Every structure is written in structure tokens, then in C-alpha cells.
Amino acid sequence: MPYSYEPHYFEDLDVGQRFESAGRTVTETDFALHSMFTGDWTELHTNKEYSEDGPFGERIAQGPMTFILSTGLFQRTGIVERTVVAFLGMNYMDLPNAIGIGETISCEFEIGEKRDLESRDDAGLVVVDVVTTNHEGEVKLEGDMKFLFKNKE
Structure with missing residues (x-):
């Protein structure tokens, strides 16, 4: 699958349609910036010595960081550029599974549901199933994301 897409409006999306993101390597800087932004300085994520003796043997990304990275990779596909009203x-x-520093992740997205809304005539509901994996194919996140996509004018 190609990694570059054009913006998609509600009418451009079909249930079962799939998109693949580019890859992204998670860095030490990502860990520090996420901790600074959120205020989550839990040692499992920020203390190398402590975490090496912990259950994962290394520092791991906060769960919300995994979600945020996945939403960023969805944005990078380009299909939501200026067409999404709201998450x-x-x-x-x-x-x-947790993400560690140095892992390269990517996502596969599939349109799982799409429906018009009686309450809006300018946008429709689109549910996007997401699977985030690392470079070895290990699943890091599975879920769905609900968006309002603009209708074509």
C-alpha cells in the first residue's frame, strides 16, 4: 500500500477501506517531551536504572503516549487533512505490549463503520479501526477511533 494519501471527505470513505501509515522510530526525546507535556514522570518511564530492574527490563512509553503516536500516524496519512471536524x-x-525507546512503529487503519447523523448535515460519523505494530510485527495498540468527517460541499 502507498504511504501518501489525499484528504478524504465522508463520501470518499467506504467500510472496509484500508490505509497504512509511514513508520516512525520512537526516541528518547519522545519520552522526555511526553513526560514534560503530561507531567507523568513515573519512574517506569523516566528512570533508566529503576526500570532496568522492573518488569519490562527497560523504560516503556506511557499508555497514552502509544495512543498519541497512533493518532499522529493517522494524521500523517493525509486523509484527515482539513476534512475532520472532530475526534x-x-x-x-x-x-x-509496551513501546520501548528505539522501536519503529506503524499503523494499519480500516474504516469499520460509517453513518450519516440526523443531528448534522455537514459531517458524518466514521469509526476507524487501528492496529499499531512495531518493526517486528508485535501489536502495541488495537482500538477504534471515532471521527466526524466533513461532507463534500
Whole structure:
């Protein structure tokens, strides 16, 4: 699948349609910036010595960081550029494996649901299923994201 897409409006999307993101290597800077932005300085994420003796043997990304990286990779596909009105939440999100510094992640997105809304005539609901994996194919996040996509004018 190609990694570059054009913006998609509600009418351009079909249930079952798939998109693949580019890859992205998670860095030490990502960990520090996320901790600074959120205020989450939990030692499991920020203390090398402490975390090496912990359950994962290394520092791991905060769960919300995994979600944020996945939404950023969705943005990088280009399909939401100037066509999304709002992110509405998720029905579910599972984080079966943690992300470590130096892992390269990418996402696969599939349109899982699409429906018109009686309350809006300018946008429709689109539910996007997401699977985030690392460079070895290990699943890091599974879930869905609900968006309002603009209708074509």
C-alpha cells in the first residue's frame, strides 16, 4: 500500500477501506517531551536504572503516549487533512505490549463503520479501526477511533 494519501471527505470513505501509515522510530526525546507535556514522570518511564530492574527490563512509553503516536500516524496519512471536524473518542483501546525507546512503529487503519447523523448535515460519523505494530510485527495498540468527517460541499 502507498504511504501518501489525499484528504478524504465522508463520501470518499467506504467500510472496509484500508490505509497504512509511514513508520516512525520512537526516541528518547519522545519520552522526555511526553513526560514534560503530561507531567507523568513515573519512574517506569523516566528512570533508566529503576526500570532496568522492573518488569519490562527497560523504560516503556506511557499508555497514552502509544495512543498519541497512533493518532499522529493517522494524521500523517493525509486523509484527515482539513476534512475532520472532530475526534469523538473511542469505543475501546487495548495496549497488549509496551513501546520501548528505539522501536519503529506503524499503523494499519480500516474504516469499520460509517453513518450519516440526523443531528448534522455537514459531517458524518466514521469509526476507524487501528492496529499499531512495531518493526517486528508485535501489536502495541488495537482500538477504534471515532471521527466526524466533513461532507463534500
